Amino acid sequence: MEIAIKKIEVKLSLLNDEVVEFSIDGDPFGNIILDSKNEAEPATVRLHGGYILGSYHCPHCAIDAISDLYIMLDEAREKSGCSTTKPENTKTITFPIH
Secondary structure, rough: OOOOOOOOOOEOOOEOOOOOEEEOOOOEEEEEEEOOOOOOOOEEEEEEEOOEEEOOOOOHHHHHHHHHHHHHHHHHHHHHHHOOOOOOOOOOOOOOOO
């Protein structure tokens, strides 16, 4: 069995008291919405495009879920033969969701 270690860079940017934007390997990936009124699951992960990944009992677990998803997507790209690098002269465009 072959084991590979993947390294990713997760950057968090506090937008306000309730929203943290995260990017992975330099690409914006979504937001963590913090809700102090929800004691059971105060951290919700919303990916760009509006998809809700899930709600978690702490921000740390939310970041773990984001990282796991990114690694699974990267592995799927590799297995399918898709390029995992961006072509030169491309830009990432994101649109805010209200």
